[in-house]
Every structure is written in structure tokens, then in C-alpha cells.
Amino acid sequence: GAVVSQHPSRVICKSGTSVKIECRSLDFQATTMFWYRQFPKQSLMLMATSNEGSKATYEQGVEKDKFLINHASLTLSTLTVTSAHPEDSSFYICSARGPEPSGGALTFFGPGTRLTVL
Amino acid sequence: GQQVMQIPQYQHVQEGEDFTTYCNSSTTLSNIQWYKQRPGGHPVFLIQLVKSGEVKKQKRLTFQFGEAKKNSSLHITATQTTDVGTYFCASLYNQGGKLIFGQGTELSVKP
Numbered sequence: 001g002a003v004v005s006q007h008p009s010r011v012i013c014k015s016g017t018s019v020k021i022e023c024r025s026l027d028f029q030a031t032t033m034f035w036y037r038q039f040p041k042q043s044l045m046l047m048a049t050s051n052e053g054s055k056a057t058y059e060q061g062v063e064k065d066k067f068l069i070n071h072a073s074l075t076l077s078t079l080t081v082t083s084a085h086p087e088d089s090s091f092y093i094c095s096a097r098g099p100e101p102s103g104g105a106l107t108f109f110g111p112g113t114r115l116t117v118l
Numbered sequence: 119g120q121q122v123m124q125i126p127q128y129q130h131v132q133e134g135e136d137f138t139t140y141c142n143s144s145t146t147l148s149n150i151q152w153y154k155q156r157p158g159g160h161p162v163f164l165i166q167l168v169k170s171g172e173v174k175k176q177k178r179l180t181f182q183f184g185e186a187k188k189n190s191s192l193h194i195t196a197t198q199t200t201d202v203g204t205y206f207c208a209s210l211y212n213q214g215g216k217l218i219f220g221q222g223t224e225l226s227v228k229p
Contacts (some may be wrong), residue, residue, distance in 0.1 A: 034216060043206065044161065044219045093160055095217070107151075107210075107217060112160045 002028050002098035006110035013084055014118055021079045021113045023050075023094030029074035030096035035067075038091040038112075050077040050094075084117045091115075122147075122209050124220030132228050137194040139223035141207035149210050150183055150190040151217070156203040164192075197227050 003026040013019050023033055031052045036044040048069050049057040056069035068080040081088055093112040124141045131137055141150065149168045153161035165174055167183035167190060174181045180193040194201055207220040 041224070043221045044217075046216065046218070049216060106166075107163070109160045109162075 002026075002096070002108045004030075004094065004096050004108045004110040006092075006094055006113050008113060009111060010114045010116075012116045012118065015085055016083055018080055018082045019084055019115060021081075021092055021094075021115075023077045023079070023096070023110050025075045025096045025108075028096075028098055030077075030098075031074060033071060033077040033094055033096045035069065035077075035079050036093045036095065038093060044093060047079075052077075081115065084115070086117045089115055089117045122150075122207055122218055122220040124207055124223060126223055127221060128224045128226075130226045130228065131197050133199060134196050137197050137201070137225055138191055139205050139207075139225075140189065140191050141220045142189045143209065144188070146187045147190075147209045148187075151208045151210065152181060152190075152192050153206045153208060153219075154203050155206065155222070159203075161206060194225075197225070199227050199229050201225060202227050 005024045005026055007022045011019055033050040035047045037047050038044045046059050047062045050069045050071040052071045052074050058064050066082055071077040091112050091114050094110045095107050098106055098108050122141050122143050129137055149166055151166045152164040154164055155161045165181050167181055170187050171185045172183040178195045182191045190207055192205055202225060204222045204224045206222045208217040211218050
């Protein structure tokens, strides 16, 4: 089935620094990718929809200038957490809609990136 | 906007007991998907339901979509320790792939 990768899997950074997370569709092209954030014991909250070649669409309450999304190619979307603070510590997960159902699934998730801001 | 409510938040069962989690929406859903997330892992797709009253089975798991397409349930018969994790329902907001997740039900199984 379709595979989505994320890098890095874990990152620890100091408060005030910026962190870039990459999301790649390995064996298919994804014109649209999605970024979610998940706090401990909570559900996945959609942050934004990443569109190849155009600006991302952010969900209400998500700061565009803080969470920069770049979908530079059909296989890569990046999320940059700028000036990270401890409250940004979370599990960030991307997903992409595959070209065709695989095992019934159409949406494929990356393995996630655990961000810890000290 | 579209919201999916899921209960219970937690469920602790003895191995061999059954487990059910429920999702409800105030609006008609075009579809419902179910995912399982193991601790430290990412959501793994289980199934998608699209038809009114649809029932699908995967071994010990039974998935139902309500007649009005406003509710869904996942039932696990005779739980095993391998069933441990958080089960999420989610609905596809539009054909573009945007998923709205329920709050999830965390299942723990005592051997």
C-alpha cells in the first residue's frame, strides 16, 4: 500500500528555535497532505491542509505565521514550527490521500514526529 | 462545522470481555472510518463504512453505521491484550481527504 514517511521521528529543541518536519509520500504523488497535532491522551486535531503549489489552508485557531507549511513538490510537504515554546511540544502527524484504495484505505498516515521543546 | 462525538473516553476490561465504542454526529455523515492507534504509534486504518445500516466484520471486530448515518459503533468480541490501544472514529469532511476525528476511546485489557 501507499507509504508516507516523516522525518525526524523525534526532536528536542530549545525554546525560541525553529524546527522543520518533513512529510513524504514515498510511492505516490500527493497533491494534498494534511498536518495534525496530537497532545497526550487527546485526539488528532487537524492543523492545516497542505496544497502542492499553493498556500496551505489553516484550521481556525492555528497561527499561520507560527506553523509554516510548504508543499514544494508532489511528494514533500514540510511543517516548520517557528520560535517553538514548551506548549508546542506535541506529536505532529501528517497524512496524504493515496491514489487508490489500499486495503480499503484512502488516507495514509506518517509515523509522526514527537516534538519536545525545553 | 462537522463534529464527531465519541464515547466512552476510557474502557478497562478483563481479557475475554467484550468492548464497544460509539460515535455520534448531529449531522448526516457521508462516511465513517475507524482507526486504531497503539501507544506511541500513529493511527492505522481499520475500515470505512459508507452505506446506511452497513455492518462489516473483521474477525472479532464488528463495525456498524446507523440507518440515519449519524452514528457508528465498533464492537470487539472477547478482547485480547493485543487489542490495547485507542480507537478513533473519523469522518471524511470532503472528497479531498480532510478527516475529522472523534475524541477516541482508550482500551486497556487486563490479562
